[in-house]
Amino acid sequence: MVYDGNILKGKTAIVTGARRGIGKGIAINFAKVGADVVVCDNVIEDGKLEEVAKEIRDMKRASLSFKLDVTQKSAVNNMIKKVIAKFRKIDILVNCAGISLPGKSLLECDEPSWNIVIDVNLNGTFLCSQAVAKQMIKQKKGSIINIASDIGIKPIKNVGSYCVSKAGVIMFTQQLSMELGEYKIRVNAIAPGFIPTDINTPLWNSISKQKKVANGILIGRLGSTGDISNAAIFLASDNSSFVTGHTLVVNGGGPIVPPLA
DSSP states (O other), X not given: OOSOTTXXXXXXXXEESOSSHHHHHHHHHHHHTTOEEEEEESOOTTSHHHHHHHHHHHXXXXXXXXXXXXXXXXXXXHHHHHHHHHHSOOOEEEEOOOOXXXXXXXXXXXXXXXXXXXXXXXXXXXXXXXXXXXXXXXXXXXXXXXXXXXXXXSOXXXXXXXXXXXXXXXXXXXXXXXXXXXXXXXEEEEEEOOOOOGGGGGGGSSHHHHHHHHTTSTTSSOOOHHHHHHHHHHHHSGGGTTOOSOEEEESTTOOOOOOOO
């Protein structure tokens, strides 16, 4: 981390999809730079989400963990009420909950598969943002950060519903930023490239595959959850106070690489 340890001091953040991967990385690094962090995920049975919350509390930051299905409006609203009751405010929302069903073109994609990807990735972002924005409007400030993807800008084969959902997140970000600007609420997106995490371990099970992707990236290396966390910290902090409606592509400057074979 290159940020001052107190850049988010006094801030309260919510991170969805925080059980592992990019969401976990953002939640932990927000705490490292001073934020209290609420972590949410639809899976809690394995205890990993609570482990993230405990790691945050071990840093002397406050944390709550919630089982949350972002596609259920009542569940989202209930979570927000509990967060406000505890912290009295919400300064930052990171919409990171997402799902991908690789291996299906749009022509091959069945309706249930299409619906779940759009529901989690796009509708979930909408529901969480809508609920949090109502609180941020009262505060006259806030930062909403949506995790999109660089393949929401330039598509690749066999993940059609995911590409479309992330393109929707990018336009949603622009639209919401326009609507919330008068309330001093900023809305931005991060579009990561390929980021190896425990979620996509099968894709990275050989050095040759890692080199194939790295060779297509101008920086010459794969990205990390830390790279995405640094971008999120910037967008969450006052350092980006004049940035809204923007999608920050974090992919090493590389061309969009093809799916791994």
